[in-house]
């Protein structure tokens with residue numbers, strides 16, 4: 295009999311930004327593979343909706359309302375999990391926020407807000423997670439949701455967000471090396487545009503320019519479509535599971551070929 299390396303039965307998964315598009319899809323995917331879900335988000339009603347969805351599938355879920363970038367909240371949530379359930383096995387750092395402001399118009403407060411949510415929050419959650427895992431001496435996996443914006447420039451006022459995502463990518467490599475001998479694998483995913491509520495809201499705010507934007511976006515994606523949240527959740531599942539037991543420090547694009555495609559290139563032979 296072969297072992298199912300994707301089976302997550304008995305694993306406890308903490309995920310930040312769980313009520314959003316990629317977060318929810320990931321909870322469904324990992325919960326469907328047998329994991330117990332520990333969902334955190336600032337959006338209480340979103341967590342309630344997620345709970346109903348997962349409970350309908352008989353997936354174990356525990357929710358924690360809190361801000362992933364606030365140290366007190368993160369410490370409180372991990373200590374509640376540890377006291378009631380013991381050390382978790384998997385952390386998905388997913389909660390992030392961007393802005394679309396030209397660099398010359400970006401205020402210090404806006405910069406701080408983006409860095410807090412999209413970079414510092416990843417560190418705080420990784421730190422609290424690692425303390426519990428190291429103490430329990432168990433193997434663990436951390437998956438950071440980065441972005442193609444972390445290693446290629448996309449303009450359109452993504453400057454602060456892209457800089458934070460670049461930080462997430464380097465944080466992934468550093469943590470992978472720091473914690474390799476302890477058995478904590480650390481990897482990141484770089485999505486292209488993903489069809490989530492947050493992404494759709496942004497496209498809508500572009501008004502008349504939305505169609506031009508979509509055409510331009512799709513021209514950069516060789517597979518010819520934006521990603522669905524499930525595309526990202528599937529990659530998270532792989533990296534979080536024993537299927538990726540020998541994989542650490544990897545930055546995995548899930549982008550339909552976007553990063554591989556040179557802006558001056560052609561799709562196919564012309």
Ligand SMILES: NC(=O)c1ccc[n+]([C@@H]2O[C@H](COP(=O)([O-])OP(=O)(O)OC[C@H]3O[C@@H](n4cnc5c(N)ncnc54)[C@H](O)[C@@H]3O)[C@@H](O)[C@H]2O)c1
Pocket residue numbers: 310311312313314315316317334335336337340360361362363387388389390391411415439440441442484485486487488489490491492493
């Ligand atoms: N959607 C895309 O096109 C896309 C592309 C590349 C990368 N990503 C990345 O994927 C991740 C998820 O994005 P999404 O599209 O699902 O977003 P989303 O807006 O659908 O969901 C984000 C969730 O995070 C929560 N959240 C935001 N700030 C928080 C905080 N400080 N503390 C706790 N919760 C917080 C929100 O309430 C929301 O539920 C993010 O890291 C994002 O940068 C998204």
